[in-house]
Every structure is written in C-alpha cells, then in structure tokens.
Amino acid sequence: MKTNDYVKYMTQIFVKYMDQTKADRKKMRLERKEARAAFWYRWFGILPYVLYSEVKNRNIKKKQA
Numbered sequence: 001m002k003t004n005d006y007v008k009y010m011t012q013i014f015v016k017y018m019d020q021t022k023a024d025r026k027k028m029r030l031e032r033k034e035a036r037a038a039f040w041y042r043w044f045g046i047l048p049y050v051l052y053s054e055v056k057n058r059n060i061k062k063k064q065a
Contacts, residue, residue, distance in 0.1 A: 017025070036042070041049040 020028075038049060
C-alpha cells in the first residue's frame, strides 16, 4: 500500500468517525467493550477463567448466606 493510499484510507475512517454523533460513538464503544472476552479468558485461556468464576460465585454465595 502506498503512502498516499494509506493517508486516504485514514482520512476516510476519521471523517466517518467524526460524522457520527457523540451518542452513537459512545454506544458503539460500549458494544465493543461488552463483546470482548473477559481479561482472564483472553490472556490465560478457559481454565483460569473457570476457576476464577467459581471462586467468585462461592464468595458471593457465602456473603448471601
């Protein structure tokens, strides 16, 4: 990709982003954040995530009892 093409692409992306309302940008940002996997799962796989969630659930159940 030539430099001129890259600048054109980046300008289009920027203009598209700036044409959106502030509420739309905030909504899209929240949707992307919710769609992301949890930190433990992204970095360490499924087993630490399962262990962490079990410990968390047990602590919540102990506090409720």
